[in-house]
Amino acid sequence: MSHAHEHVSNTKRIWLVFALLSVVTTVEVFLGIVRPEFLFMTNFLSMNLLNWVFILLTLYKAYYIVWAFMHMEGEKSSLRWAVVATVIFLVLYLLFILLVEADYVFEVFKNSTIKWNF
Amino acid sequence: MGATVTTANKSENTWGGGNEPMGASYGKLMMWFFIVSDALTFSGFLAAYGFSRFKFIDNWPIADEVFTHFPFMHGVDAPMYYVALMTFILIFSSVTMVLAVDAGHQMKQKNVAFYMLLTIVGGLIFVGSQAWEWKNFIKGEFGAIETKGGSIIQFVDNTGKRVKLEEFAVNLPDQKEELTRSKGKWFMEDEETLATYSVAEIQAGFKAHPELLVRTEKIYRDTEEDRKNKKLQPGLNENKKREILTRAESEIMVGNAHMVVEGANLKHNEYGSKLFADFFFFITGFHGFHVFSGVVINFIIFLNILLGTYEKRRSYEMVEKVGLYWHFVDLVWVFVFTFFYLV
Numbered sequence: 001m002s003h004a005h006e007h008v009s010n011t012k013r014i015w016l017v018f019a020l021l022s023v024v025t026t027v028e029v030f031l032g033i034v035r036p037e038f039l040f041m042t043n044f045l046s047m048n049l050l051n052w053v054f055i056l057l058t059l060y061k062a063y064y065i066v067w068a069f070m071h072m073e074g075e076k077s078s079l080r081w082a083v084v085a086t087v088i089f090l091v092l093y094l095l096f097i098l099l100v101e102a103d104y105v106f107e108v109f110k111n112s113t114i115k116w117n118f
Numbered sequence: 119m120g121a122t123v124t125t126a127n128k129s130e131n132t133w134g135g136g137n138e139p140m141g142a143s144y145g146k147l148m149m150w151f152f153i154v155s156d157a158l159t160f161s162g163f164l165a166a167y168g169f170s171r172f173k174f175i176d177n178w179p180i181a182d183e184v185f186t187h188f189p190f191m192h193g194v195d196a197p198m199y200y201v202a203l204m205t206f207i208l209i210f211s212s213v214t215m216v217l218a219v220d221a222g223h224q225m226k227q228k229n230v231a232f233y234m235l236l237t238i239v240g241g242l243i244f245v246g247s248q249a250w251e252w253k254n255f256i257k258g259e260f261g262a263i264e265t266k267g268g269s270i271i272q273f274v275d276n277t278g279k280r281v282k283l284e285e286f287a288v289n290l291p292d293q294k295e296e297l298t299r300s301k302g303k304w305f306m307e308d309e310e311t312l313a314t315y316s317v318a319e320i321q322a323g324f325k326a327h328p329e330l331l332v333r334t335e336k337i338y339r340d341t342e343e344d345r346k347n348k349k350l351q352p353g354l355n356e357n358k359k360r361e362i363l364t365r366a367e368s369e370i371m372v373g374n375a376h377m378v379v380e381g382a383n384l385k386h387n388e389y390g391s392k393l394f395a396d397f398f399f400f401i402t403g404f405h406g407f408h409v410f411s412g413v414v415i416n417f418i419i420f421l422n423i424l425l426g427t428y429e430k431r432r433s434y435e436m437v438e439k440v441g442l443y444w445h446f447v448d449l450v451w452v453f454v455f456t457f458f459y460l461v
Binding site for chain 1: 139140141142147150151153154157158161162165166168169170171172173174175176177182197198199202205206209210212213215216217219220223224265266267269335336357358374441442445446448449452453455456459460461
């Protein structure tokens with residue numbers, strides 16, 4: 001374990017990370033309410049830019065929660081890889097399969113002669 | 119409980135558990151692996167939500183229109199403010215948790231206890247807020263009609279503003295009776311609660327108000343095809359908002375009415391797609407359950423801090439382990455917040 005940290009107080013860094021997370025959340029809520037036209041109406045990879053911004057900001061927050069609050073930055077790299085790489089790989093794989101399939105089902109519904117929404 | 123802090127035990131040999139290849143104690147490592155599996159569970163739920171959403175991408179409820187309430191501000195349209203507040207509360211309780219861990223490293227019993235208490239209070243406020251959010255969601259606001267085809271139609275006036283059912287429904291002297299267990303037959307136990315208005319009352323009210331129009335679940339995309347669509351009311355439809363039908367088309371839709379829906383449950387949902395409500399209840403419910411169990415575990419640790427258990431052990435690693443769990447709950451909320459309320 002990180003013995004080096006045991007007697008050093010990290011309070012300053014904790015408050016700094018808190019400020020950072022708060023600012024990011026505020027920006028997210030602000031964007032969510034205003035919905036700027038050029039972000040909301042422009043699509044990139046079949047999702048609008050605003051949603052991409054939200055997702056990136058969320059990952060940014062997640063990084064700070066795991067690295068600073070859960071103190072992943074002080075762990076050995078073997079632990080870091082074992083935990084983070086596993087989750088990221090499996091989640092990306094799952095998302096790829098499910099979302100591509102869902103889009104296909106959507107196309108089928110949309111272009112078929114069967115009317116389902118009436 | 120000697121095994122909980124193996125770091126202090128350097129006398130053990132390699133095969134006896136003295137070796138820590140990942141530099142973390144047994145307990146901490148297991149907490150990390152539990153978190154990995156729990157993270158994958160939540161990812162599964164959120165990915166399933168994504169699947170349903172992509173499948174019905176043209177019919178998904180717009181979160182801004184669903185979560186609009188703020189305590190003590192009735193009738194004020196306040197999208198997202200409350201959930202943003204909840205997010206802050208949870209992030210703040212994460213901060214007090216990490217402060218407790220920090221104080222634990224310095225063996226300051228009183229500080230650890232104080233920050234732990236704040237964390238517990240934060241968790242309780244969050245769970246309470248969640249319950250309030252559920253209450254509003256279940257109660258609903260405007261009410262809607264479910265058609266025979268199962269789609270949801272809502273009502274707007276000729277400026278596109280939402281209209282509540284109570285604003286136009288006619289009171290017909292019909293005999294509606296809810297069959298309770300004492301009156302009904304044994305096979306009618308599933309009788310659903312009657313809505314405030316019957317379908318006939320809504321239909322009569324709709325006829326009496328010629329300015330009313332129907333808004334469907336479908337989202338208007340402003341494509342060439344959409345603009346040529348004669349069924350849509352000209353001038354009212356906006357890109358990425360729900361489609362508003364002409365009066366003639368609205369009448370056909372209202373004629374197809376099957377039942378009145380107020381609020382949301384696992385079977386019907388006045389905001390639109392039923393799956394939205396199902397996922398909302400399931401995912402936020404599962405997360406809320408995590409917060410609740412987190413509060414219980416934190417409370418047990420809090421008692422142990424007060425009793426001086428960790429002073430005797432000369433290590434506050436237990437606080438660190440529950441801290442990991444608590445931050446994880448916060449981490450999950452960050453994603454739930456994004457995918458339910460923002461995206």
